[in-house]
Amino acid sequence: MKITKQFRFEAAHRLPYHDGRCRREHGHSYLLELTFEGPVRAVDPNDPQSGFVVDFGRIKQIVQPELIDRYLDHHDLNQTVPEIPYTSAEHLAAWIVGWCMRHVDGQPGIGAARVHSARLWETISALAEADRNDAIALGYAPPTP
Numbered sequence: 001m002k003i004t005k006q007f008r009f010e011a012a013h014r015l016p017y018h019d020g021r022c023r024r025e026h027g028h029s030y031l032l033e034l035t036f037e038g039p040v041r042a043v044d045p046n047d048p049q050s051g052f053v054v055d056f057g058r059i060k061q062i063v064q065p066e067l068i069d070r071y072l073d074h075h076d077l078n079q080t081v082p083e084i085p086y087t088s089a090e091h092l093a094a095w096i097v098g099w100c101m102r103h104v105d106g107q108p109g110i111g112a113a114r115v116h117s118a119r120l121w122e123t124i125s126a127l128a129e130a131d132r133n134d135a136i137a138l139g140y141a142p143p144t145p
Ligand SMILES: Nc1nc2c(c(=O)[nH]1)N=C([C@H](O)[C@H](O)COP(=O)(O)OP(=O)(O)OP(=O)(O)O)CN2
Pocket: 015, 022, 087, 088, 089, 090, 122, 123, 125, 126
């Protein structure tokens, strides 16, 4: 089953190769929808994770300080994420999935859940959605054997 946790952040960026106004420094109020997939845990009175794929709170505990606050919220994305060659919504979404593959998958409290995809809303009408294959294809995660 899949579960999704939302995060919001404000950030500046520019797309220097764009042929319109996005060449200039500007900002967005981004909405990130981060989806994880895994088995639903059995209901067990001794398991506080009963009936969950993974606790929404545990996802937030990792992602908010280590991804959103450190790299994204109130940052200039062209500066803070140097391994991204271009801060399009497509690259940002794929980088976020790659980051979660490296920093969330397998962490204590995450259990068997794995990041599935990221939907990154750049404006109220525009979003990019990336999955694990996109993260690998764009070089943000190592190929899986
Ligand atoms: N495929 C992509 N196209 C564009 C991206 C992108 O990341 N991927 N980024 C931009 C700009 O950074 C910015 O997001 C402008 O987007 P746009 O939807 O054109 O924004 P508007 O507010 O002008 O759009 P409305 O139609 O008024 O909602 C450009 N393209």
